[in-house]
Amino acid sequence: MFALDSRLQQDCLLVGDFPLCRLLLMNDSNYPWFILVPRREEVSELFQLDADDQRQLWQETTLLAEILKDTFAADKMNVATLGNVVSQLHMHVIVRRRDDVAWPAPVWGRHPAQPYAGQQVGQVIDKLRLVLTEDFQFAGEPA
Structure with a gap:
């Protein structure tokens, strides 16, 4: 049975699920930083x-990266x-400007995380609602 690593649970916010991967948002408002966990x-x-x-x-990763690049105006x-701290396989997809x-x-270890405040998470999720495909199930919504 799949169980999310406790460190990912602690550091991230649940967004939802692709067919294979759970999509998480790193709780660091310095960057739109997402994590896919098979x-x-x-x-x-x-x-x-x-x-x-x-x-x-790879399909979910490249789809997400393309969507995030356009949605959040990434320069890169x-x-x-990596998995040096959290061994559970996970893919970082980070918008850089x-x-x-x-x-x-x-981004690793450069600056302390700035947790999302107030409505910031909702704003990120709302942007994603406009662009994610029907193959994505947002957390807390009926299937």
């Missing part, structure tokens, strides 16, 4: 997914799977 048990590496899941992960998209606080350096 809903598979005990997977820490890409090669541990079967071929169909690998293709699906950072897409990576030349005016963000860490540009051009990596």
